[in-house]
Amino acid sequence: MPSLHPKTIEAIRTYENDLLANWRAGLESTGAARGVGEELLHRETNQMLMLLVEASQNGDTSNIGSATWEKIRQFLEQVSRSRALQGFDSQHTATFVFSLKQALFALIQREFASDPLLLTEQVWMISELVDALGMHTVRTFQKSREDVIKRQQEELLELSTPVVKLWDGILALPMIGTLDSQRTQVVMESLLQKIVDTGSEVAIIDITGVPTVDTLVAQHLLKTVTAIRLMGADCIISGVRPQIAQTIVHLGLDLQGVITKSNLADALALALKRAGLRVVPAAD
Template identity: 50%
Template sequence: MKNESIKVFQRKKKNILELWMTNQLADQGLREDLMSNEDLRAQSEELVSAFIDTLDDVTINDGRATAFEKVLDILSGISISRAKQGYSPRETGIFVLSLKDALQQVLRDEIKDVAVLYDQSQKISKIIDSFSIETFETFIKGREEVILRQTDEISEISTPVIRVWDNIVALPIIGTLDSARTQVVMESLLQEIVETGSNIAILDISGVPTVDSLVAQHLIKTVSATRLMGAECIISGIRPEIAQTVVHLGIDLTNIITKSTLASALKAAFAMQQLEVVKRQRQNNMVVNN
């Protein structure tokens, strides 16, 4: 004998969809700016028919059955695309959970026996709950993908090596230095040193919020690597707070040339290159002009 509620659902497919749509549209948080009602209806219809088609005497008792794979695929697709479009978890949650309301409403109208009604709605409730858990999981996964991509982008764009003068390159570091970023920073700096043939590199850390022993370790590594290449490395942009932390942590930076500002680092670099910046004297110019 076929389960009571499955028969009801198959008969009332249209009704369920309508009810679900009404539920969704009635919600305050409906995001018409992100998705048109037609798209929403298409999504909902696809999901409802997949769900009802999969329901049978076995699957109704087990929300995690493999038969639901198709439904879960559709759900995760919706969930990921919603995560990328910027829906909040609540809005995505309501999308799935409002289906439960629609299903139960139909059941209530059709099944008169209270005991059967309770039993059936319990089962439906369980299935939809497991669906919503799945939805949240994929939603978070979708978000994490976005975050991961942004992290990659940040680490790529945040290590520009600037050629400030002949044979002098500078690299402003912005953001926290972890091992992965140190690797990127080191590689791009060393590559640029080779390409430009520079013998002085300035690492500016004004954009690094905190320097702990690990970050200092990374900095020392970068400096040692540039030295191995045959270039001198100056660390600039050391704020008073960072100087304090470094000393309190007992990190030894005495072997590294450190300057407080990029300007003083540049001055030091000029001195190393035996260059001098002088103010042009007015009188001399006039003499030349005359």
């Protein structure tokens, strides 16, 4: 089981302050410390070096996936997630780990100057160890960025499908852009939840802002209409322009039983009529 030489670990402990100073200087020179507060940088470098020494005493340096390295893995995952949320890139985050090499190499060269074979062995082991920790950091950073992007996409989908209360018991959902499976799911969930929360009996889906309607889009609309009906509410699709009507006919899509209107105003008038209401001019 390859592990760092006891003399290497002792040297790191003895010259800890010098090692940390050289590491931070390297971070400053590469720009990896830019945007990170001085207090936070000192805390992170101190903690990582402490965890590195702790794991190196009994840990196999060629297997950072073992339980011995769990604490330092968790620490690096925390750093990666923090950097990702702050908007740093993967290179900036990886450099935080990789820049430790230069400081460690300088220390090891001084300690093992009289033993070239042991020097080479320790330099190689440290290089592989830091590389493995750095790659773990990059992988965690990429996953964190993917999670951030996914969450932002979900938030954008929610913002792009606002459910508007037009009147007591009447909801409207203006659609803008193309419909796909993911967006249809968000639309269905938010609209059905709003129907439950408000006790609405009529839902209007306005597709004025939908550029084209193909077979897939029509299927998504039909699924949404079916789900609304299962909730005990009626659904009206508005914004059916002549081009969209022709496309639906040419595609041979069956929208029988689905109430459609050319614009939102007509759909609202129909919804009010179903609710036993009508709009009249105000008295002079």
